[in-house]
Amino acid sequence: MAKPALSMKPTGWFQVAWSAEIETGQIHRMKYFGHDLVAWRGEDGAVTVMNAYCEHLGAHLGFGGRVEGDRIICPFHGWEWNQQGRNVCIPYQDRPNRGRRIPTFPAVERNESVYIWHDLEGRAPYFDMPDIFDAYDDGRSSADYYLAYPEGILHHERLELHPQYVMENGVDYAHFKFVHRAAHVPEFTRQEFDGPVAYADFEMLFGGTKESTVLTPNGAMVGGVQAINVGIGVGFAKFWGPDNMRTIVTVTPVDDETADIRSTVWLDRLPGDTSAHQPASLERRMRMANNQYLADLNIWRHQRYTDPPALATAEGKGFSAIRRWAMQFYPLGEPGSASMPELQTAGTDAGPEVPENEAVRSSAALD
């Protein structure tokens, strides 16, 4: 695949696992942002994500390494490394190598998931990874939903897909009719930005057609989606109306060509049911939610980033605003950053005609 037109090394929080996948004492191998990594959970419960290679002679800690207490021990010569990546013991010497450190990534657990902070410049996190149940300020909490793991998760690995495609889905009102078979085109009711967070809300009428009465046996009903993009790698959505659920879709670059994409769905609790996991009676609902996501994914995984896009007039505002906002996550000099030529996102009826050879030249300039 040709290199994507946008950097695969954006700054921000990125999901690398679901919490339940990393059990205490276990070492989990992974690759993100071009680095071989290990994630492990110490006996104190904290998850550490660090480079996979021992700083002594380069053994891979994920093949035969072990966790003891809050340390990871290398399988090759037994050197011990703590949760900050510091060497704390050389078993055949009376003092450790205090200066040596395995690079670690800031890691947090939120909403049954593990996120790492990635920044090419090595800056500490300058915004927090929010919690999807606090983010909407509507009085609801995780107790109002079933656990998402394992019933509500989908994981697709190493797709040729850029995180920004998923973010842009949040302003793409026109695709609801074609991809999600909505009977009505939704109304875009809010687009706001607050530093690294972007908000986009839609409302639409459900019901009145064969497809949508499946969703609403009780007739037409207003519903909508409130999307919150947290940086470029994490998209929250709250669905209200006929379907009440919360979802998080995350895209995490593996290398310069591919990314992992994860979907996590929390269905709202049936009245009076206190079980942690959703009952079998909600399987169909989960399948329907997953099918909507998979319909999007089928587009994203084969999509090519188009810049400038040929937008309809009414699409121009939402797309140009989110593309401008997204630039902040691309390091200077990387494709997509503010150091690159200004994006042109004029409507189709206003934009200049670009001869085909011009378009080819301008995309080649981004490589």
Ligand code: FES
């Ligand atoms: S390579 Fe890890 S202890 Fe020697």
Ligand SMILES: [Fe+2]
């Ligand atoms: Fe969609």
